[in-house]
Amino acid sequence: MRIDIITCLPKLLESPFADSILKRAQERGLVEIHVHDIREYSTNKHRKIDDYAYGGGAGMVLQIEPIARIIDELKEQRSYDEVIFMTPDGEQFDQNMANEMALKGNLIMLCGHYKGVDERVREHYITKEVSIGDFVISGGELAAAVMTDAVVRLLPGVLNDETSALTDSFQDGLLAPPVYTRPADYKGMKVPEVLLSGHEQKIEDWRFAQAVAKTKARRPDLLKKE
Structure with a gap:
């Protein structure tokens, strides 16, 4: 380009x-x-x-x-x-x-x-x-x-992980779900257990539910476009 x-x-x-x-x-x-x-x-x-x-x-x-x-x-x-x-x-x-x-x-x-x-x-x-x-x-x-x-940033090869752009907010009509990283427990503030479970389907289900809830709360207009 x-x-x-x-x-x-x-x-x-x-x-x-x-x-x-x-x-x-x-x-x-x-x-x-x-x-x-x-x-x-x-x-x-x-x-x-x-x-x-x-x-x-x-x-x-x-x-x-x-x-x-x-x-x-x-x-x-x-x-x-x-x-x-x-x-x-x-x-x-x-x-x-x-x-x-x-x-x-x-x-x-x-x-x-x-x-x-x-x-x-x-x-x-x-x-x-x-x-x-x-x-x-x-x-x-x-x-x-x-x-x-x-x-x-959407061009092939620009991002080190090309799947990253596919999970951005708005790509699927939803806002992106919350993300967490180490440590799993910081002064009592804990990462949701499901993200530590290693169960891919449960994690994906959780992320989708979080994305829908976040979109409904912050940008309900996006849901009305569906």
């Missing part, structure tokens, strides 16, 4: 991709992540990439020209499955979408900033609009990092 991220604040994305699972995935050659600075594609001598909105109103708008130049250049080099715009009014990102994206080959992610992007970018270049929640953050960079992390 190759992911190209278009942003006006590339330094915001340095840390998320330089550590942990995303770092190892890149080192193993399982994913390529490239960050492109919109300002480098500006034709303005001051590297200006935004302007006032036609018709007035508060906030600046990202211009179409530098964004279009980046996307056109990338698409001349290879084909892309999706050109994604990270925006609060996009389709809600969830585990199902992460699973779908993990089956793709190449993705472009455009990070919004300021008051947004010229609508012509959305109309003519974007194939999918995605939101990570019903709230507004300063730009799409953190949203792109979240989406990239959620997708890349």
Whole structure:
């Protein structure tokens, strides 16, 4: 997989991709992540990439020209499955979408900033609009990092134990059950006996029951989707 991220604040994305699972995935050659600075594609001598909105109103708008130049250049080099715009009014990102994206080959992610992007970018270049929640953050960079992390960890070979991703919350429509590790007894706080029993079926039954109970208590909306 190759992911190209278009942003006006590339330094915001340095840390998320330089550590942990995303770092190892890149080192193993399982994913390529490239960050492109919109300002480098500006034709303005001051590297200006935004302007006032036609018709007035508060906030600046990202211009179409530098964004279009980046996307056109990338698409001349290879084909892309999706050109994604990270925006609060996009389709809600969830585990199902992460699973779908993990089956793709190449993705472009455009990070919004300021008051947004010229609508012509959305109309003519974007194939999918995605939101990570019903709230507004300063730009799409953190949203792109979240989406990239959620997708890349699903790629074969990224996690040392590939079954780990299959037991994550939301994969089966439920929240994940509680987990415990050593010591079995810490100051009287004990691990449930069933987990120490070695009886695989009883353990799986317990975990499923716990997952259902936890989902019912915290996210009953997930159960209603069934």
